[in-house]
Amino acid sequence: MAAKNNENVDLKYIKKVISEVMGEDLWNGFYDVVTTERPRIDMYDDGKTLLVLAEAPSIQNTEDVVISVYGGKLNIKGVSRDKYQRHKPGKMLKCECLYGAFNRSIELPYAVDGKNIKAVYENGMLEIIMQKAYTEEEEPVEIEFKK
Numbered sequence: 001m002a003a004k005n006n007e008n009v010d011l012k013y014i015k016k017v018i019s020e021v022m023g024e025d026l027w028n029g030f031y032d033v034v035t036t037e038r039p040r041i042d043m044y045d046d047g048k049t050l051l052v053l054a055e056a057p058s059i060q061n062t063e064d065v066v067i068s069v070y071g072g073k074l075n076i077k078g079v080s081r082d083k084y085q086r087h088k089p090g091k092m093l094k095c096e097c098l099y100g101a102f103n104r105s106i107e108l109p110y111a112v113d114g115k116n117i118k119a120v121y122e123n124g125m126l127e128i129i130m131q132k133a134y135t136e137e138e139e140p141v142e143i144e145f146k147k
Helices: 002-022 024-034
Strands: 041-045 049-055 065-070 073-080 100-107 112-122 125-132
Touching: 041 100, 065 112, 065 125, 073 125
Parallel strands: none
Antiparallel strands: 041 049, 049 125, 065 073, 073 100, 112 125
């Protein structure tokens, strides 16, 4: 566990240095090349919902992926299956496609309504739509006065 924490600290430091010196765009491109976290994701916020798009090629059925939200984190666990897994047609000459088990835990920037999450899988992309547990609009809080 200590090694994982040190890796995160080192990566945060590297991000800070690269972002400050070269800009955020360079960091984003660099991170895409070096990250081994799977599935890779994009995250969007429209004010009311949080959208996560995850690359998940070769998911064959609903049992291949499990999505959960717990402790402020989105967890995506599953397996991508290689269609040639059992019967490989000849000798493999190159292997760049990522198949096999994956498990990703993503810190959410906001609290979400765990009972109001929608997930759709289409064309190798997993779309996860989560309703925020609160809105960004200021709402008055009712105060109970006791005498």
